[in-house]
Structure formats: structure tokens, C-alpha cells
Amino acid sequence: MANTPKELMYTRSHEWVQEEGEVVIVGLTDFAQEALGGLVFVNLPEVGDEVTAGEAFADVESVKAVSDVFSPVTGVVTEINEELLDSPELINDDPYGAWLVKIGEITNHEDFLDADAYDQVCAEEE
Secondary structure (H helix, E strand, C coil): CCCCCCCCCCCCCCEEEEECCCCEEECHHHHHHHHHCCEEEEEEECCCCEEECCCCCEEEEECCCCEEEEEEEEEEEEEEEEEEHHCCCCCCCCCCCCCCCEEEEEEEECCEEEEHHHHHHHHHHH
């Protein structure tokens, strides 16, 4: 069973979300990184880019496939995790430590799931 920290919120498209004041931090869940396998490339947006809830804002490439990463919120990218550009495998090593982006100026968000509801989504996909 994948690791699902209780303090985070989740999306059906396998992103985790952590609210930090006016900003949300977004990353890929343990379930997602496990399904993808070894990550070899991460393509992130630029700081200042606008993102829209439910639309792709980044992609990750593994040995198996390229997968889109969807924004859980509508807002503006305030920071990206530069470390991942050189070391995408950090997501495999620590999916909840290796965040992708921070997003501010949030005007909308999709419905988030708590850890228990997200675990049910994962169980249905296994």
C-alpha cells in the first residue's frame, strides 16, 4: 500500500497539496511515482506562469512513459523545485519531500480528497 500522509490533501489525478498560508505546495503522490517507475526527466513551468485547476502544468518522464501533472488550483507559480530538474529521481526517493511547484494568487481549486478518500481512489486503480 502506498504511503499517504494524513496532513496533506490529494487529487484524483495523483497530486498532493499542502496549504502554506496563501500558497499551495504541489507534488506527486507515492502512488503516482510507484506507478510511473524510475523518473528520468521533469518538465516544470516557469515562475510567473499561470496555471489552471484541472489542466496540465508540467510533465514527468519515466522509463515507462511521459505523464502530465495537473494543477489542483488556478493561480500563479511562485516557485519551482529547481533540484528536480537535475535530479528527478528525488521524487521516487521521497515523493512528499520532493515538491514540484508552489502556487500563489489562488482563485479556484478542484475538490481535494483527504488521505482516506485518496486511498480508496488508489485501491480502485490497483
